[in-house]
Amino acid sequence: MIFPERLPPLPPKPGGLIARLGRAVARTAGTPVWIAAAEVLAVWLAAGWMAPAAASPPPGSAKTHGSAIQTHGIALRAQLKYPAGFTHFDYANPNAPNGGSMTLGVEGSFDKLNPYSLKGRSPLMLGELMFESLSAPSLDEPFSRYGLLAKTIRVADNGLSVTYEINPAARFSDGHPVTARDVAFSLRVLRGPDASPVFRFYYQDIQAVKILGPLTVRLEFSNPNPELPLIAGDIPILPEHIYAQGNFQGDFNTHSVGSGPYLVADYQFGKFIRYRRNPHYWGAGLGVNRGRYNLDEVGVKFYKDSTVLLEGLKAGEYDFLYVNTAKQWALDVAGEKWDKGYIVKNRLRHSNNAGIQGFGFNLRRSLFQDRRVRKALALALDFEWSNRTLFYGQYSAQDSYFDNSDLAATGLPSKGELALLAPWKKEIPPEVFTTPPQPLGTGFGSMRERLKESKRLLEEAGWKVAHGVLTHTRTGRPFRFTVLLVQQGFQRIVEPYLVNLKRLGIQTDQKLVDESVYENRARNFDFDMMVVSFGQSMSPGNEQRDYFHSSSAHVAGSRNMMGIQNPAVDDLVDKLIQAKNRDALVTATHALDRVLWHEHYLVPNWFIDVHRITCWNKFSHPARLPLYYNPFDYLSYWWFDAAKARELKSAMAQNLPVKH
Secondary structure, three states: OOOOOOOOOOOOOOOOHHHHHOOOOOEOOOOHHHHHHHHHHOOOOOOOOOEOOOOOOOOOOOEEEOOEEEEOEEEOOOOOOOOOOOOOOOOOOOOOOOOOEEEEEEEOOOOOOOOOEOOOOOOOOHHHHHOOEOEEEOOOOOOEEEEOOEEEEEEEOOOOEEEEEEOOOOEOOOOOEOOHHHHHHHHHHHOOOOEOOHHHHHOOOEEEEEEEEOOEEEEEEOOOOOOHHHHHHHOEOOOHHHHOOOOOOOHHHOOOOOOOOEEEEEEEOOOEEEEEEOOOOOOOOOOOOOOOOOOOEEEEEEEOOHHHHHHHHHOOOOOEEEOOOHHHHHHHOOOHHHHOOOEEEEEEEOOOOOEEEEEEEOOOOHHHOOHHHHHHHHHOOOHHHHHHHOOOOOOEEOOOOOEOOOOOOOOOOOHHHHHHHHHHOOOOOOHHHHOOOOOOOOOOOOHHHHHHHHHHHHHHOOEEEEOOEEEEOOOOOEOEEEEEEOOHHHHHHHHHHHHHHHHOOOEEEEEEOOHHHHHHHHHOOOOOEEEEEEOOOOOOOOHHHHHHOHHHOOOOOOOOOOOOOOHHHHHHHHHHHOOOOHHHHHHHHHHHHHHHHHHOOEEEOEEOOEEEEEEEOOEEOOOOOOOOOOHHHHHHHOEEOHHHHHHHHHHHHHOOOOOO
């Protein structure tokens, strides 16, 4: 489980979304820590009022069905881009050749094949390649869903239910048809005690599942939550006949059966996994899949060390690497093989909401209860120095929990925001009403000035330096805490911050632990400070409860890592989820952003708006990039380029550069 300098932004709430939800503290780009967080949930979905179907469905694409519209897809607060019967997404190449293989290299490990249980770590891409959901996202629309396992989708006019008609051709890899019973079973087991608690929070408003026929199922909601009809389609559908009778935690290791395009061909825990394309995959001809899943085999190799990982790429042990550190990108992803074009490197632009990453305070510790203390510690991080010296100028400072999007609060609160914030005026920081969110270094001429402000805030909170140690004036308690880390490379990033804290008299330690210890301590909130990341979408919703709501603060395995228990935050999260149109959603999100930012629950880090990738020069991808995507999702649209592979082989044999 590895933290990079910056966790990559998350893609739209995909069909594989919940596959990721199960891994609560994640790995980046393949490193066990981001994919848990990124595979958790996330979502790059933007948008306005939720239309039960495309606002104006094309002729012949929809029909009246009782009090609802039956159609091929639904969108949140927007029209669907693609009509019924569309042949492929615009960012897919429907003529991409099939064949070949690709192996990814990642840092980390895995010890299970169940992407949905709480304990342990599952391998990269397992949920996405093996298991499908009722609907699939479009990566160039903010928040839309098109039928995948479902042939048609009906949303009730009152928003209190969604009905799916399952495609009669849909099959699990063992040949069994996908049925309405499998949908009901999947929701039941994923909200049960053996699965990650993320599912219970995310789908808590689904109050009933009604089987209306062998291939027809209706999900009923406790309230007309605008995004529920879409995210309900993200539930991964598991075969009841395989997993109903046994051990949900362990059965996946011996029975890896899903309806997805790939099968598990071979694996060794902690070492590698190989996925082989299912030659009998039922959904290859669907519009959502044309031009996708072009590789015959996809492999993942796991490495314990980032240096060895990169050397493995150079040696040809694998083909593709997502680079998650600025130093590695600037200095190490270079050399003769890159100069000659044998290996290429690319910065792939995206429009993902960056969310936020930072050094999170554990509010369950009395040391961090005072907001002034938290702000003082946050001011001590010198991002400008770190970006210039450590990151080679590749990052931008964060000033929002929804960076890189129109959901980030700017300026002073609008009239609509004030209406939401006013009832809590006595309970929330006054800066919410008077100070625009901005990077914490704004307005200070030097780091010395920032530390002087930190000192003032600490003294105001009852802390003064005595004999070189910051001490509480009433209790005599020294100010001391530990930063919990899992990645050795992150120490160089934390150390300059701790030096600044030492100048304030604060005593700090770094504790580097192995993955299993780290994951257990994170799950049980056994830390003072650790790196936290909250992936956000263009249409935030139910996941905010798991991030910031009081109800998740003491639930082991939840993503409320800081332990936030704030009634104002709870209210704004509820307002956000219940927003009836795009304007209301943006207003509620801005209000929530302001409160979270000025409460200083974490020390903000940095973000980047590109995916940094490097790979052997034998693959191609569509010229048009999606807007909202995770690089691993996008890999499913790549293909093995036989012409490039031949030229690469010839050039290497002659020790010459490749020509293209």
